[in-house]
Amino acid sequence: MRVLLIEDETRLAENVAAALREGPGFAVDTAEDGEIGLYLTQDACYDLIILDLMLPKLDGLSLLKKMRAAGDRTPVLILTAQGETRSIIELLNSGADDYLSKPFDLGELIARVKALIRRGKGAAHPTLNVSNIEVNTLEQTVRRSGQIIDLSPMEYRILEYLMHRPRVVVSKRELLEHLYDYNWEHHSNVIEAHVSNLRKKLDASSAQPSIETLRGRGYRLITA
Amino acid sequence: MKTWSISRRLITTVLLVELISAVCVTGMAWFYERHTHFRSFDVMLRGRADSVLGSVQDADDPADNVILDKKDLAVPDEDIYEVWDEKGTLLGRSLNWAGTAQGSFAVNKDGYRNLNVSGKPYRFLLLHGLRVVDPGDKNGGVPHHLTIIYGSPTKHVWHAVIDAVQFYAMAGLVLLVATGIIMAWLLTRSLAPLRSLAAQAAGVSVNAWSFSPPEEARATKELAPLVSALETTLQRLERSFSQQRRFISDAAHELKTGVAVVKSSLQLLRMKERSAEEYQAGLERCEADCSRMEEIVAKMLTLARVENHETANAQPDRSTNVSEVLHQVMEQFSSMADLRGIQIVRSSRGPFYVALKAEDCGLLLSNLLLNALQHSSRGSQVMILARETDSQVEIRFEDQGDGISPEALPHIFERFYRGDPSRNRNTGGTGLGLSICKAIVDAAGGEITIDSTIGLGTTVVVRLPIAVVNPSAAPSAQVNAENLFCE
Numbered sequence: 001m002r003v004l005l006i007e008d009e010t011r012l013a014e015n016v017a018a019a020l021r022e023g024p025g026f027a028v029d030t031a032e033d034g035e036i037g038l039y040l041t042q043d044a045c046y047d048l049i050i051l052d053l054m055l056p057k058l059d060g061l062s063l064l065k066k067m068r069a070a071g072d073r074t075p076v077l078i079l080t081a082q083g084e085t086r087s088i089i090e091l092l093n094s095g096a097d098d099y100l101s102k103p104f105d106l107g108e109l110i111a112r113v114k115a116l117i118r119r120g121k122g123a124a125h126p127t128l129n130v131s132n133i134e135v136n137t138l139e140q141t142v143r144r145s146g147q148i149i150d151l152s153p154m155e156y157r158i159l160e161y162l163m164h165r166p167r168v169v170v171s172k173r174e175l176l177e178h179l180y181d182y183n184w185e186h187h188s189n190v191i192e193a194h195v196s197n198l199r200k201k202l203d204a205s206s207a208q209p210s211i212e213t214l215r216g217r218g219y220r221l222i223t224a
Numbered sequence: 225m226k227t228w229s230i231s232r233r234l235i236t237t238v239l240l241v242e243l244i245s246a247v248c249v250t251g252m253a254w255f256y257e258r259h260t261h262f263r264s265f266d267v268m269l270r271g272r273a274d275s276v277l278g279s280v281q282d283a284d285d286p287a288d289n290v291i292l293d294k295k296d297l298a299v300p301d302e303d304i305y306e307v308w309d310e311k312g313t314l315l316g317r318s319l320n321w322a323g324t325a326q327g328s329f330a331v332n333k334d335g336y337r338n339l340n341v342s343g344k345p346y347r348f349l350l351l352h353g354l355r356v357v358d359p360g361d362k363n364g365g366v367p368h369h370l371t372i373i374y375g376s377p378t379k380h381v382w383h384a385v386i387d388a389v390q391f392y393a394m395a396g397l398v399l400l401v402a403t404g405i406i407m408a409w410l411l412t413r414s415l416a417p418l419r420s421l422a423a424q425a426a427g428v429s430v431n432a433w434s435f436s437p438p439e440e441a442r443a444t445k446e447l448a449p450l451v452s453a454l455e456t457t458l459q460r461l462e463r464s465f466s467q468q469r470r471f472i473s474d475a476a477h478e479l480k481t482g483v484a485v486v487k488s489s490l491q492l493l494r495m496k497e498r499s500a501e502e503y504q505a506g507l508e509r510c511e512a513d514c515s516r517m518e519e520i521v522a523k524m525l526t527l528a529r530v531e532n533h534e535t536a537n538a539q540p541d542r543s544t545n546v547s548e549v550l551h552q553v554m555e556q557f558s559s560m561a562d563l564r565g566i567q568i569v570r571s572s573r574g575p576f577y578v579a580l581k582a583e584d585c586g587l588l589l590s591n592l593l594l595n596a597l598q599h600s601s602r603g604s605q606v607m608i609l610a611r612e613t614d615s616q617v618e619i620r621f622e623d624q625g626d627g628i629s630p631e632a633l634p635h636i637f638e639r640f641y642r643g644d645p646s647r648n649r650n651t652g653g654t655g656l657g658l659s660i661c662k663a664i665v666d667a668a669g670g671e672i673t674i675d676s677t678i679g680l681g682t683t684v685v686v687r688l689p690i691a692v693v694n695p696s697a698a699p700s701a702q703v704n705a706e707n708l709f710c711e
Contacts, residue, residue, distance in 0.1 A: 009481050009484075009485060011485045011489070011509075011513055011516075012481065012484055012485045012488060015485065015488035015489050015491075015492050016488060018492055019488070019491070019492050019495060022492075022495055022496065023495060054477060081476065081477040081480040081481055081484075082473070082477065101480075102480040102481055102483070102484040103480055103481075103483040103484035103486075103487045103488075104484060104487075104488075105487075105491065106487075106488050106491035106492060106495070107491065
């Protein structure tokens, strides 16, 4: 999953980004002001946007409104140091999905981020099931027919992303955009290797193939 | 203090004045009416006495005596009269009169006398008249010198006088009551704008500052100054209140963010097992985060202190030598300038004395110099010029740095405003330095202006009033180096 963090307080941004990378293993891009943030959202390849309210150049609320006006449906988690009910109501009514008051708990932030991404993908439960594959997003464990399969972090991320979109063809570029930060172009060669390894590990104990490659189009999770 | 009412006092005063004038008028009426009535009474008395004189007839006797012939005499029955001739003979008297001794009836110089007759007040006239009777058988008439005493009761006169006085008194009383009612009504009516003004003013609170004075209050000449005073006071209060409120909310925002940084740094460390080196580095980062918060708190307190001065009016008896403080500040920052390869050029003659505390002066100059140094690139110059104009000391800081964008320039003195986030990361400013500078300069009654061109540099000009006190009497500039270092 790829998260955009728009926060002008650089130390806080560093910590949150590090926590998201180390914890759930998300790719995180950071922006220090509203204008850069808005520019980055236009790529529309984020699974979640974490937005601070008080930003230089363009404040968070205006950014949110502009983003929603442009038809961006990415879930938005607001970070705010203002606790006034009125501003929270305005935020939620302007298209925010959730908010956290500063100072917040990193664990809570990660939990909310995961929940919002899950909801954004249309899943309610942290455990994803597609045919006989089960992915527990909390423990980051993968089972096929009840048997635990050990995956590398990147293989896990690819599988989790595909699990969110069963039966849909996911292009290589989409995978790259959602699993890496803005340097994704450097990783374009390794994604094929990761998918290949993932397929081998998943199919080791099963006769049924799990991931289908559509030449020139992308990958698809096979649902029996 | 005892409360009192303007309307009640006004009405009482007016009524009292009116009462006094009514009493005076009634008194004067009393004298005037009595005077005129008695004058006409006297004329009437004389007329009646004359008719009594006319009733004295020839007695048709050889001695040519006269008698009083009451037959044709038409005078009121209650009147009293008595007629004597020159020989002392009583010619006649009214029936209700017992008489008096001849010549013993004393009167005033006009011939009148007031006397009670059988319990009733009478006024008498003593008339000496000449009656010539002509018996017809002699040559010419025979003159008789007669004395007539004529009296009439004054009861009617007094009645007339009292009636007139009563009329005046009643009129005064009616006027008094009417005035009281009209005044009370008028005062209530004209004080109505004051009441609606008070109601409006009472509605003002820290949550609802809107104050729209009623038009009639503004149109009332006496209330207009109160209305404008209220308006300006409320505006001032609202301004300072919203300033305070903004400061508190800004401060809360900064502190919450600061705490969020420290908390997230610690939680990040705890997220998983780490090596000793990682813990070491993490703790160092936390310490740096704490130091930054400490700095923000210290600066906020400095700003609050300086702004408090501003409201409490700076002491004009302060006097600090700018040149001396500038020298100390430059020494303090010389190593930093060397490290960054920046040359500080100073051009000032001196000494210049400004009306500032040495501590504040040091804070101001060090903040400005630090700003200039932080935004200068290696190998550039920072120029400091100090000079004296008519009544001001002008201190100018010119750097050849990256400049401030035109959008940021109007906000540069706002609290917690940071022009450029990328610059913020490099220098780690709190966004309070220039606010503190402005507060210090404002408190001293000076002005601070910033002019900047992107890519060419920034010029800060501070103008401070010259100290009026004798510089030798002022304490020497003592700059606390610890307080100076703020960024």
